[in-house]
Amino acid sequence: MPSTTTRRLAAVAIAAGLLMAGCAKDDGSATRTDCSSGSSAAGGSSAAGGSSAAGGASADCGTGISKDDVAGSTDDPLVQKAVDGYQTYVEEQVNGLVTDTKVFTDAVRAGDVEAAKAAYPTSRQRWERIEPIAALIGDTDGAVDSRAEDGVKDTESPEVTGWHQLEYDLWVKGDIADSKDLADGLDDELQKLQAGLPDLKITPLAVAKGASELIEEVSEGKITGEEDRYSHTDLWDLNANVEGAKEATTLLQPAIKKADPDLAKKLDTAFVEADEALAPYKDGNGWKSYEDVSDSDRDALKAKFSALAEMLGDVPGALKLS
């Protein structure tokens, strides 16, 4: 399994469509072909390679989304309001992300293992809230959030940069004397992300899909404990995914209520239930170790988030977004 999950590739695929509003390609079908080959190549390659191949796809080609579709306009003022609100939300999160992460990287540079461990999960919160959208900018995702492949999870993976390599250094190696470059690199990448913000044009579809992809993230990496396999801080990330999905959905809710009141009601209930399902694992201002979540409790979480993902999958349809 490549570190960069297929779902994340899908997010990048949206990215391609979004950022390529000005892409020269005018043949929709050719564009689709290009992109799917890019994604599958990424899926089969190594951790770092997967990310960069995906990044390449986002830079070079569109997806299934045509030029007209990604213009981002909508006739529905309620949807437009949601898009504007989400744009602001993403900007706030990215700006805060740079600051939060610096607390973490400063601790790493100071060689303070305990402080770095404490700051690791908090530094990732804002990233996890907006990851599918943030991944639209450049190759940030591959650079900051890649993981070593399963087969090499107990050994150092020099090709992996970003949070999870630092996580390895902190929890497995227990030695961060040589981790300063990784810390600097993480800061640099996030600053690049911040610099890319003005170019980010969020479409109505991206808001809706962003929400559902965050929940897919939960179902894919967090629910298995794979995301933070050394620190077991998965619940921090999982909750941040839910928060991000909830924000996007809440912004869209006035439009959904008008288009499909039944779906709107179900979504409200589902997010309340998601919070309730997570509540037992709160620990002060943070979250318990994912190792403390029993198999049957993991099943309950799986069911809850899978059902939510199904519901969110219907939002673009209800709003007729394309």
Next chain:
Amino acid sequence: MSEQPRISRRKFVVGGGAGVAGLAGAAALGWNAGKDEAPASADGLPAPVRLPFHGTHQTGITSHAPAAALMASFNLVADNRDEVRAVFKALTEEFDTLMSGTPVPDRGEHYPPLDTGSLGTNPPPADLTLTLAIGASMFDDRFGLAARKPRELFTMTKLANDRLDQTRCHGDLLVNISGDSPDVCLFALRQVMRRTRANLVLKWMVEGFNRREAPKPGKAQVRNLLGFKDGTANLDPSSDALMGEHVWVAQGDGEPAWAVGGSYQAVRIIRMLVEQWDRAQLGEQERIIGRVKASGAPLGEQDETDDPDYEDDPRGDRIPLDAHIRLANPRTKATEKNKILRRGFSYSRGFDPAGRLDQGLAFVSFQRSLDDGFLAVQDRLSGEPLEEYIRAEGGGYFFAFPGVQRKGAYLGQALLA
């Protein structure tokens, strides 16, 4: 999650009267139903049909050995009995929709399609069956059902030769799917799962196949991965009398009323150490099984259907006393009640860390009594020479619900009443 109505086509292709739901005697579906009406293909196999969902018993228990099959075991996530009821209703509706080949409505380009599309717009007749069974864990303290547990149902325990992997054992619900090809089974599984995501979490699954040969009376249609004919002496599922005697729980069995018309289902994922087996001498293989490998005839006999005539061979000179077929079915008056209906399939799941192929038999038996059926047979087989080449790695004991006799009724309705 959508509650949208489905387009009903109602085009059951099942043979004649056998397709009428709810009639007593509809048990003899499956094989006979298809044989009479469906034209045979060039290789002598009957053309696939749509098997009816409704009936006294669940159709997939007695339909013929499937070319493709899978079993998926789920943990049920539900807070109370009402939620369980909703899940069973959803499963019933989905099983009916899938088996009847009802196409889903087109929701337009903005929504995800309501089915996977892997079978095209109109799912073809494919001998598809979906069969629901429940495990002993359904009767723990979660749903207040403890007093309604079938009296012989329990969580499978390790037997002498077992190497059970707990991640491939047990489960609250077992969904059995069979059809004429693997894509049909996987299509059905995905449709069932998308419908029940909020409550069903996969615990384990096994997929497999049977080689089907043109049917001849009294001949097993399949060989297992040891290369031997499997099922020659199996009960004939088209015989209502035999099914009534050996498979269906009946009134007066001392079982809860809801279980009448259902059946105990034993599942054993039996790994075959095929490399080792393939190095065994032909003579040893035949003595271990008790049959001639090529013809399927009992040792010393001519034809697959010949009686092994154990009375004539009391010391096991011809067929060893510990041969598999002799232990499994000694053909005595006393062991008559131990007969079971087998409906398993072969599986292949890649290879193990030692580089050995990981394949075997997904053994399935249905029986009226677990004690008199599978457990009695297994007890006789314990210590058989074949154990050197096989070991059970997973499975579980389940109870398959009685059939759903009419639209609006649902699987497990009487259990939850």
